[in-house]
Amino acid sequence: MExxxxxxxxxxxxxxxxxxxxxRERGAAPGRGCLDLEAQSLSLETCGALGRLLxxxxxxxxxxxxxxxxxxxxxxxxxxGLCSNSTVKSLDLKGNNLRTVGAEALGxxxxxxxxxxxxxxxWNNLGVWKEGFxxxxxxxxxxxxxxxxxxxNNQINHQGAGELAMALKENxxxxxxxxxxxNIGLLGGRALLNCLRSNKTLKKLELAGNNVPSDILKAVExxxxxxxxxxxILSEIQNRTHxxxxxxxxxKDEKTRQFLDLMDTIDRQKxxxxxxxxxxxxxxxxxxxxxxxxxxxxxSLKAKLQMTEAALTLSEQKANNLKEQLNVVKQEQASMxxxxxxxxxxxxxxGAAREDKLLRDLSAASEKNLLLRNQVDELEKKCKVxxxxxxxxxxxxxxxxxELKLRAVQAEERxxxxxxxxxxxxxxxxxxxxxxxxxxxxxIETSERSMQDRIQKLEAVRIALEExxxxxxAAALTERGQAEEELIKVRNQTRLEExxxxxxxxxxxxxxxxxxxxxxxxxxxxxxMVADAQAKAxxxxxxxDGLRRRLEELQQDxxxxxxxxxxxxNKVKVELQEQxxxxxxxxxxxxxxREKIAALERQLKALSSNHREALLDKEGEISILLExxxxxxxxxxxxxxxxxxxxxxLQNAIMTYVQGSSLGTRSSRK
Numbered sequence: 001m002e003x004x005x006x007x008x009x010x011x012x013x014x015x016x017x018x019x020x021x022x023x024r025e026r027g028a029a030p031g032r033g034c035l036d037l038e039a040q041s042l043s044l045e046t047c048g049a050l051g052r053l054l055x056x057x058x059x060x061x062x063x064x065x066x067x068x069x070x071x072x073x074x075x076x077x078x079x080x081g082l083c084s085n086s087t088v089k090s091l092d093l094k095g096n097n098l099r100t101v102g103a104e105a106l107g108x109x110x111x112x113x114x115x116x117x118x119x120x121x122x123w124n125n126l127g128v129w130k131e132g133f134x135x136x137x138x139x140x141x142x143x144x145x146x147x148x149x150x151x152x153n154n155q156i157n158h159q160g161a162g163e164l165a166m167a168l169k170e171n172x173x174x175x176x177x178x179x180x181x182x183n184i185g186l187l188g189g190r191a192l193l194n195c196l197r198s199n200k201t202l203k204k205l206e207l208a209g210n211n212v213p214s215d216i217l218k219a220v221e222x223x224x225x226x227x228x229x230x231x232x233i234l235s236e237i238q239n240r241t242h243x244x245x246x247x248x249x250x251x252k253d254e255k256t257r258q259f260l261d262l263m264d265t266i267d268r269q270k271x272x273x274x275x276x277x278x279x280x281x282x283x284x285x286x287x288x289x290x291x292x293x294x295x296x297x298x299x300s301l302k303a304k305l306q307m308t309e310a311a312l313t314l315s316e317q318k319a320n321n322l323k324e325q326l327n328v329v330k331q332e333q334a335s336m337x338x339x340x341x342x343x344x345x346x347x348x349x350x351g352a353a354r355e356d357k358l359l360r361d362l363s364a365a366s367e368k369n370l371l372l373r374n375q376v377d378e379l380e381k382k383c384k385v386x387x388x389x390x391x392x393x394x395x396x397x398x399x400x401x402x403e404l405k406l407r408a409v410q411a412e413e414r415x416x417x418x419x420x421x422x423x424x425x426x427x428x429x430x431x432x433x434x435x436x437x438x439x440x441x442x443x444i445e446t447s448e449r450s451m452q453d454r455i456q457k458l459e460a461v462r463i464a465l466e467e468x469x470x471x472x473x474a475a476a477l478t479e480r481g482q483a484e485e486e487l488i489k490v491r492n493q494t495r496l497e498e499x500x501x502x503x504x505x506x507x508x509x510x511x512x513x514x515x516x517x518x519x520x521x522x523x524x525x526x527x528x529m530v531a532d533a534q535a536k537a538x539x540x541x542x543x544x545d546g547l548r549r550r551l552e553e554l555q556q557d558x559x560x561x562x563x564x565x566x567x568x569x570n571k572v573k574v575e576l577q578e579q580x581x582x583x584x585x586x587x588x589x590x591x592x593x594r595e596k597i598a599a600l601e602r603q604l605k606a607l608s609s610n611h612r613e614a615l616l617d618k619e620g621e622i623s624i625l626l627e628x629x630x631x632x633x634x635x636x637x638x639x640x641x642x643x644x645x646x647x648x649x650l651q652n653a654i655m656t657y658v659q660g661s662s663l664g665t666r667s668s669r670k
Contacts, residue, residue: 004059011049019046034062038092047074051081058087066094066120072101079105083112090118094150098124103132107139110146118148127156127182134163140174141167148176161188165195168202176204184210189220196223203228208446229640233633236424240629244622247413251618258402259611266604273597280590284583291579297566362561362571372551379547382540397527404516415512418505421632422498428640429494432647433487439651443658479658 005023009015018040035058042050047070065078075098082088098106103126109116126133133156140146156164161184168174184192189212196202205224207217562575 004053007053008046008049011052012045014045015049016040016043016046033060034064034090035060036064037068038064039067041069042074044071044074044077047071047077051077051079054078054081054088055084056086058085061087062090062092063088064092065096066092068096070096070098070102072099075102076105079109082116083109085113086115088115090120091116092120093124094120095123098126100129100132102126103129103136107135107137110136110139110143113143114145116146119146120150121154122150122152122178124154126151126154127160130159133160137163137167140164141170143171144173146174149174150178151182152178153181156182156184156188158183158185158188158191161185162191165191168192168195169198171199172201174202177202178204178206179210180206181209184212186211186213186216189213189216193219193223196220196227200227200230203231208442209449225644233637237633244625244629247409248622255611255615255618262607262611266600269600273593273600276593277590280586280593284586287579287583287586291576294576294579301567358561366558368554372547372554375547379540379543386536386540415505415509418508422501422505424636425501426494426498428643429490432643433490435647436487436650439654443654479654 005020008023009020019037019042022035022037022040042065063082070078070093075093075096079102082091096102098121102124106119106121106126126136137160140149156179161179161182164179165188168177179192184207189207189210192205192207193216196205203224205220207220562571
């Protein structure tokens, strides 16, 4: 602001001291605010300097130039500078007797400026010159920034009102328009009423003191109220649609998160299946290596057998050579042969007994091995069944938690809807009360202004009419007291209704909290069951590990016994057949794993179809909620119409009472 003051002093040859003082006071205040030059009678030079300083960004947002006695050229220079200003939001030109040039400059300002929201033009003469006012209306028609316009006491006739109505049909930003104390008349009132059919943004239109019939005033007021209600309903609908879109997005995010969790579990299962396949492949490799070792042992045994056969042939040759010697010594060794035969028989019997004993031990060990393998298979089946049960319990737990979350969200949504409805009812009641108070205050203001006009016109007989004025004021006070009593009654009724609704909402909230506590208890019980099932599964897994270790010990013993009897080829063949059986069992186990993988893929497809069905159900629920929202909005509009009818009935009653009281005072005065 100090730079602005220096620039003004530099541009003006003879700067006005009052303007410099106001700029200095404004510079001492912090932040941007108001530049108040009210009743300063600005010169043409000052207006030119301000017009050159105003383009761009000024150090204030509100400019007050009321009762400054501005000339036509001074107004033109000031408004030309404001055309390219980007910071001034409010402009006050009250009581400057603006005429044709000022109206044209204002029209140009409205066409070019993009920052002014409020324009006060009270106590000017814009409506006297038709061409200037038409140019002003063209600027208003092209403007989409201005929100408040004050045209009180501007001598606007019905033609000017018609041009203003044509501008309002195209304007989409003006919300408040004050046309009090002009000469609009019946035709101008009709033109403004017709323009309100296409204008949906004007929320306030003042037409008092324009000789406009009461029915047109009522129609204008109803149209403005309709625009205001329409704006509030649109804002509510936008807020609700925003809330619904947020909820739909949150539901979609939750569904995608659940789907991603499901895919993660499926990936983990696939990894486990791959790991088990690798483990089985490693076992197959180990078994193949053992089979190769057995083949090498067989080859070594065959080589030993061939060596023994060669030795036998040599011994046969030696036997043929020594047969003669044997025949010679046959008699001598007959006794020895008998003795040796007896010993050999005894040794054979002992060997047969040993072989039988070893065969019985081997059969018993194989039977035990089979029993242990059967037990291990049964335990593995039990573990699988319990794992399936545990997975099913987890799924049930997830489903119940999701249902509980949905119920909690629905309960919260219902509670929020009840709160919003309660707040909306409170706002409607408060707005009705404010409207009634404003109407009464406006009525009292109009009556006081009419009395002041009569006093100004009838100053010669003021002493004779003081008693009547006191009577009218007493009647106004009594009416105000009655209106305040009626307001107190309405407030008491609304408070009682609010208390009843609040108690009802508390009861609903208590029921919802009880339902939530029950759901939490169910969740805790299910978690306890899952923990018990996991403990049982851990115990069974420990038992299975113990049995496996025992089985491995037995297999080691069996392998040691089999290594002791490597020399027996028949038993080696039996062992090879058993190993082949093991390989076939592993192959069957792999087939079972493949079937399980196929079953898991089918379950994945079923889950994806269920997920799609759930999404479709959610979309159906969203459409049902939207339909309920439309029904609620229809109920709200119907309630608003009923409240508007009640307010109109109350207004008519007050007007009839006021008219009756005014007629009574006139008859008493006569």
